[in-house]
Amino acid sequence: MKFSEELVAAGQPILHEIYQHPFVEGIGNGDLPKEALTFYVGQDYNYLNAFIKVYADAIQKSQTRADMAIFAKQIDFILNSEIHPHHNFCNVAGVKYETLQHEPQAPGTYLYNEHMYRAARTGDLIDIVAAMTPCPWTYLEIANRFVK
Ligand SMILES: Cc1ncc(C[n+]2csc(CCO)c2C)c(N)n1
Numbered sequence: 001m002k003f004s005e006e007l008v009a010a011g012q013p014i015l016h017e018i019y020q021h022p023f024v025e026g027i028g029n030g031d032l033p034k035e036a037l038t039f040y041v042g043q044d045y046n047y048l049n050a051f052i053k054v055y056a057d058a059i060q061k062s063q064t065r066a067d068m069a070i071f072a073k074q075i076d077f078i079l080n081s082e083i084h085p086h087h088n089f090c091n092v093a094g095v096k097y098e099t100l101q102h103e104p105q106a107p108g109t110y111l112y113n114e115h116m117y118r119a120a121r122t123g124d125l126i127d128i129v130a131a132m133t134p135c136p137w138t139y140l141e142i143a144n145r146f147v148k
Pocket residue numbers: 044048051074077078082085086135136139
């Protein structure tokens with residue numbers, strides 16, 4: 001078994017709780033209150049700003065151009081591609097994206113952002129990657145489950 005497969009296997013109990021979260025179920029069946037969508041976009045916008053900054057820290061700690069290119073590509077992806085789902089959510093909720101870009105940080109957002117910032121301040125490159133990976137990886141697992 002690959003190390004990545006071991007991690008996904010060990011994370012199954014957490015993933016199952018995520019699959020059953022009302023927000024994730026609501027995305028799956030297309031039934032979410034407008035407030036849930038706007039709260040998500042406002043917090044995710046804030047969180048992705050932190051994510052971009054921590055990728056920049058990862059570039060600082062990179063030893064090779066190949067590693068720098070991976071992180072630079074991810075920054076570009078967040079800036080130019082992750083805005084599309086945000087726009088879609090805003091269209092469904094009937095609000096302007098710009099109105100959700102200065103929301104106060106909710107406690108969960110603050111804690112996860114601080115977790116990433118701490119890894120960047122005190123850790124090596126591998127610590128930064130470990131702190132950042134759960135989000136995109138969890139999204140991938142959720143998306144795979146939706147398309148099954
Ligand atoms: C709208 C939106 N889409 C995906 C993610 C998860 N995520 C966070 S960063 C990233 C790109 C990989 O670096 C991905 C897929 C999110 N939080 N918000």
